[in-house]
Amino acid sequence: MSVFLHNNHLNAAEDDFLYHFGFGKYTKDLAQFADVKFVCTGGSAHRFELYAKLFSKETALPCSENLALSDRYVVYKTGPVLWINHGIGAPSLSIMLNETLKMLAYAGAKDVSFIRLGTSGGVGVAPGTVVISDGAINGELKQKYVQWIAGERVERETHLDEGMRAELAQSAAHLDIPHAQGKTLCADDFYEGQMRLDGFFCNYESEDKFDFLRKLQSLGVRNIEMESTCFSATLLRAGVKGAICCVTLLNRMDGDQVKLDKDTYLEFEMRPFRVVTAYIRKQIDA
Amino acid sequence: MSVFLHNNHLNAAEDDFLYHFGFGKYTKDLAQFADVKFVCTGGSAHRFELYAKLFSKETALPCSENLALSDRYVVYKTGPVLWINHGIGAPSLSIMLNETLKMLAYAGAKDVSFIRLGTSGGVGVAPGTVVISDGAINGELKQKYVQWIAGERVERETHLDEGMRAELAQSAAHLDIPHAQGKTLCADDFYEGQMRLDGFFCNYESEDKFDFLRKLQSLGVRNIEMESTCFSATLLRAGVKGAICCVTLLNRMDGDQVKLDKDTYLEFEMRPFRVVTAYIRKQIDA
Numbered sequence: 001m002s003v004f005l006h007n008n009h010l011n012a013a014e015d016d017f018l019y020h021f022g023f024g025k026y027t028k029d030l031a032q033f034a035d036v037k038f039v040c041t042g043g044s045a046h047r048f049e050l051y052a053k054l055f056s057k058e059t060a061l062p063c064s065e066n067l068a069l070s071d072r073y074v075v076y077k078t079g080p081v082l083w084i085n086h087g088i089g090a091p092s093l094s095i096m097l098n099e100t101l102k103m104l105a106y107a108g109a110k111d112v113s114f115i116r117l118g119t120s121g122g123v124g125v126a127p128g129t130v131v132i133s134d135g136a137i138n139g140e141l142k143q144k145y146v147q148w149i150a151g152e153r154v155e156r157e158t159h160l161d162e163g164m165r166a167e168l169a170q171s172a173a174h175l176d177i178p179h180a181q182g183k184t185l186c187a188d189d190f191y192e193g194q195m196r197l198d199g200f201f202c203n204y205e206s207e208d209k210f211d212f213l214r215k216l217q218s219l220g221v222r223n224i225e226m227e228s229t230c231f232s233a234t235l236l237r238a239g240v241k242g243a244i245c246c247v248t249l250l251n252r253m254d255g256d257q258v259k260l261d262k263d264t265y266l267e268f269e270m271r272p273f274r275v276v277t278a279y280i281r282k283q284i285d286a
Numbered sequence: 287m288s289v290f291l292h293n294n295h296l297n298a299a300e301d302d303f304l305y306h307f308g309f310g311k312y313t314k315d316l317a318q319f320a321d322v323k324f325v326c327t328g329g330s331a332h333r334f335e336l337y338a339k340l341f342s343k344e345t346a347l348p349c350s351e352n353l354a355l356s357d358r359y360v361v362y363k364t365g366p367v368l369w370i371n372h373g374i375g376a377p378s379l380s381i382m383l384n385e386t387l388k389m390l391a392y393a394g395a396k397d398v399s400f401i402r403l404g405t406s407g408g409v410g411v412a413p414g415t416v417v418i419s420d421g422a423i424n425g426e427l428k429q430k431y432v433q434w435i436a437g438e439r440v441e442r443e444t445h446l447d448e449g450m451r452a453e454l455a456q457s458a459a460h461l462d463i464p465h466a467q468g469k470t471l472c473a474d475d476f477y478e479g480q481m482r483l484d485g486f487f488c489n490y491e492s493e494d495k496f497d498f499l500r501k502l503q504s505l506g507v508r509n510i511e512m513e514s515t516c517f518s519a520t521l522l523r524a525g526v527k528g529a530i531c532c533v534t535l536l537n538r539m540d541g542d543q544v545k546l547d548k549d550t551y552l553e554f555e556m557r558p559f560r561v562v563t564a565y566i567r568k569q570i571d572a
Contacts, residue, residue, distance in 0.1 A: 007488035016484060019544045020374075020476075046357035071332035072374065088306075088358065089377025091512050094475040101486040139434025148425025149478050150490065150498045189380040190306075192435050198302060200387040201523065202293035204436065212436045226377050237487065258305050 003104040003112055003240060016106070018099040022069030025106050033107035037080040038280050039100060039114045041093075042272075043227075045074045045085040051117070051273050052076035052083035058277070059286040080284055086116075089188065090145070090230035097234045113164060113241040115280075116231050117272035120223040121194060122248030123216050125180050127260070130271050132168045133160055133184040133244040134220075136228035139193055141185075141219065145233030156233035164243040164279075171279040177271050182222030184244060186229040194224050196256040213252055223248050245272045289390040289398055289526060302392070304385040308355030311392050319393035323366040324566050325386060325400045327379075328558075329513075331360045331371040337403070337559050338362035338369035344563070345572040366570055372402075375474065376431070376516035383520045399450060399527040401566075402517050403558035406509040407480060408534030409502050411466050413546070414554050416561055418454045419446055419470040419530040420506075422514035425479055427471075427505065431519030442519035450529040450565075457565040463557050468508030470530060472515040480510050482542040499538055509534050531558045 010016060017024040042048060049066070053076075056063035061079035068075040073096055076083040086096040097114075104112055122129055136158045137143050145156040165181065172179035191199025195209040216224075228244055235242035247268045249258045260268065280286075296302060303310040328334060335352070339362075342349035347365035354361040359382055362369040372382040383400075390398055408415055422444045423429050431442040451467065458465035477485025481495040502510075514530055521528035533554045535544045546554065566572075 006486060007484070009483040009488050009492070017543050017545065044357055071330055087373045087375075087378055088381060089373075089375050091375025091474045091476075092373055092378055094477070095374060098475075098477050098486045105486070139437070140439070141437045147478060148474060150481060150494060151425070151427045151501070153426075188377045188434060189384075190377075191380070191384050192433055195436060197295040198293070200292060200384045200391070202295050206295070208436060215437070257303050259303065 001239065002108065002110050003101060003238070005102065005105045006238065016102065018103060020070055020072040020095050021075060021099050021103070030103060030107040032077070033103055034109055035080050036082055036104060036107070036109045036112055037284060039082045039084060039112060040117055040276060041084050041086050041096065041114065042117045043085060043088050047269065048074055048083045048085040049076060052078055054273070055081060055277055059281065061286060079286065081280060086227065089226045090186065093227045093230050094234065101238050101240070113243070114235055115242070115276050116227065116244045116246070117276050118225055118227070118244070118246040119269065120184070120225040120246040120248050122223050122251045123213055123221050124253055125222055125248055125251060126178065127248055127250050128178060128268050128271065129248045130172050130177055130179040130275055131184065131223040131246050131248060132165050132172070132179060132181050133228060134165060134181050135160065135183040136186050136232045137183055137219065137221065138186055138229045139188055145229040157236060158229050158232040159236040160232050160243055161241040164241060167279050168243055168245055168275055172275045175274055175278060177275055179275070180222050183220045184228040184246070185216055185221050185224040187224055187226055190226070198256045224252065245276055247271045287525065288394065288396050289387060289524070291388065291391045292524065302388065304389060306356055306358040306381050307361060307385050307389070316389060316393040318363070319389055320395055321366050322368055322390060322393070322395045322398055323570060325368045325370060325398060326403055326562060327370050327372050327382065327400065328403045329371060329374050333555065334360055334369045334371040335362060338364055340559070341367065341563055345567065347572060365572065367566060372513065375512045376472065379513045379516050380520065387524050387526070399447070399529070400521055401528070401562050402513065402530045402532070403562055404511050404513070404530070404532040405555065406470070406511040406532040406534050408509050408537045409499055409507050410539055411508055411534055411537060412464065413534055413536050414464060414557065415534045416458050416463055416465040416557050417470065417509040417532050417534060418451050418458070418465060418467050419514060420451060420467050421446065421469040422472050422518045423469055423505065423507065424472055424515045425474055431515040443522060444515050444518035445522040446518050446529055447527040450527060453565050454529055454531055454561055458561045461560055461564060463561055465561070466508050469506045470514040470532070471502055471507050471510040473510055473512055476512070484542045510538065531562055533557045
C-alpha cells in the first residue's frame, strides 16, 4: 500500500519544505526514496550513522551520505532501508515521523514499515534483554497517545504490528539473543516520570518507586522508554506498520543508574541492530 | 545562592553518572564548573557550538572542547558561561536540565541563571522579532507544566525572572533589534499541536487554525515553541533564575512554512545571541 498524505490542505503544485530535514519536495530529488521498504529509527544520531554504515558493509548495499541538510536529524539510505534518528522524547519523534511520512508519500513509496531500535530501562528483565513491544502505555498508564490540538485533548489509539513482532522474536531466538515480549511504558521524562531516585528532584520514597515498578509489571510492562506511544499511534493513523525493539541497559528493580562498561554497552547497543537487520535481510533478500 | 540538590536519596559518597552527558561526578573534574554564572541553551547542537565559539572570539574568553562524552548533547564552556543544546521538546530538555543542575550542584556553582535562546513561530509579530517571554502556557492553554509521576498528574507552576526579562528587552532596544514581550505557547508537536495546515495529518480547517491563533493572541501569546513550560517550571522549582529569548522565523498569521533565504535565516538566528550576549557581557564584565 502507498504511503498517502492524510491532509487535503497540501497543494500538490506547491513546494513543501521539510524544515527539520532542511530540504523540500522540489529542492531534493525525492524519487530516490520511492524504493524504501523499511525506516529504522532511534534516538542517537551517532548510533544511526553507525548502524547505516554497518548494514551497508554487511549487505554490500551502498550507503548514502547524510541526506539531511539540517543538523536536527540524520538521514542515511542503504538500498530500500532508511536510517533516521529521532532525538529524545515524543515531541522530537513526532516531527521526524511527520516529515519522513511526507517525504515517503511524495516519493510514492509503497509497503513501508517502521522499526524503532532503541535503548530502555528494563522492568524485571536482565540488562541486555531485547524487548519487542506488544503495546505502549503512557504516563497515565493508558494505551493512548495524547495530543493537545486547539486547546483540546485528543486521544489516539496505539497499535504495533503482530506479524512483525512475531518475526522479530523469531529472529532474536535464532540469534540466541535474550529477548522478551511485553508492554512498553512511554515516559515524558527520564527521572521523575520513570520514578528514578537519582534526578535533581525527588519528592517520593524508595517504596513508592517499587510500588510503581511492581504495578507496571502487573500490567505486563517489560521496559520503559520515551517514544513508544507517539510511535505506535502515529503509524497506526498513517496506515503504516510499526514495531519497537529496544535493548534494556539495566533492570530498574535493581537500580536507577546505567552502570555498564564500554564493551558491554557497545555489545548491548548492537543487539536490536542484529535482531532487526536479520529480519530485514530476510524480507528484502539482501 | 548555591545550586542545591532537591533530592535526599543521592548519596554524597557515591558516584553519580550523568548518563546523557557521558560522565559522572567522579569521572570528570566537576570543579571546573564552580565559576559558572550563565547557562545558555537551545535546541540545535550545531548552533550552540557556533554560539560558544563566537562568544569566545568576541570576549577573548577561551572556549573549551565539547565536554560531553555522549552524542546526546554538546557542552561548551567559555569562562563563566556554558553553552548546552537541549534537543527538541520538553522531554529532551528535561533531561538536559536535570543533568546540568546536578552537575552545577556538585560543582558548588552559585548565582546561576539559565537563558533559552531559541527559534519559534510568531503570533501576530513580524519574522525576525525577538520575543522575550513573560510567561509560558501549555497545550491546555494553562500556565503549567504537567508531569505524570507514578501514574498521577502533577501540575508545576511556571515562572520567568522579571529582572532578566527587563534587561534583555533593554539590550534588544539598545541593539535596535525588533523585539516584543509576551507569552509563549509550548506545544508538544510542531504540526497539529501548533495548528499547522502542512503536517502529514490535518483534520481541521483553515478557519479553525485562525480561530486558535486569534485565541492565543487574546491570551497575550506572541510566539510558539516546544520547551517553555518545562524550562520555566523546572528552574522555578530548582530556585534558579530563567529567561527565554526566541526569534520568530515566520508570522503564523501569514503561513505555516519557514520560507527564509539562507542569509536572512542566519541573521535571524544571530539575534537572540546578540541580545543575550550583550546582557551577559554587562553582567560578567567581559
